[in-house]
Structures are given as structure tokens and as C-alpha cells.
Amino acid sequence: MASNNKRGVEEFVQCIHCQKASAYYQWFENPVIAQCGLNDERQVAQTKRICKTFVERHDEPVIQHFDHYEDDINE
Numbered sequence: 001m002a003s004n005n006k007r008g009v010e011e012f013v014q015c016i017h018c019q020k021a022s023a024y025y026q027w028f029e030n031p032v033i034a035q036c037g038l039n040d041e042r043q044v045a046q047t048k049r050i051c052k053t054f055v056e057r058h059d060e061p062v063i064q065h066f067d068h069y070e071d072d073i074n075e
Contacts (some may be wrong), residue, residue: 016045
């Protein structure tokens with residue numbers, strides 16, 4: 001079975017290091033949340049997981065920081 005990434009399908013990865021994440025958010029000092037650009041799901045960005053669509057990013061992610069929960073992330 002071929003993989004879309006250079007890593008093995010069974011290897012643990014983190015969304016914080018993935019090119020497929022369309023945005024990163026952080027409220028207060030809580031963990032960073034990654035918005036997946038492929039399946040439109042949100043995940044804790046630094047949690048280790050198995051993902052067959054992972055593609056390693058080679059730049060630093062831009063994290064949007066919020067200081068209250070009323071901010072609309074869709075603006």
C-alpha cells in the first residue's frame with residue numbers, strides 16, 4: 001500500500017509539523033489547535049497520532065493567539 005507521505009503509515013506524527021494544516025489557533029495558554037485543510041477537523045497540534053495524509057512542513061507555523069473565547073476564528 002502506497003503512502004502520500006515520506007514516513008511510514010504507522011509512524012506517529014504531529015499536526016504542528018504538517019503542511020496540510022490550514023491554520024493554527026491558541027486561546028490563552030491552552031494547547032495549540034490545528035485546523036486540517038483536508039478533512040476540516042480540529043486536532044490538538046502537538047498530540048502524536050498516526051495520519052496517512054501527513055506531509056512534513058519545512059517552515060515555522062503561524063499561530064493565531066486569542067485572549068478571550070468570543071473571537072471568531074472565521075473572520
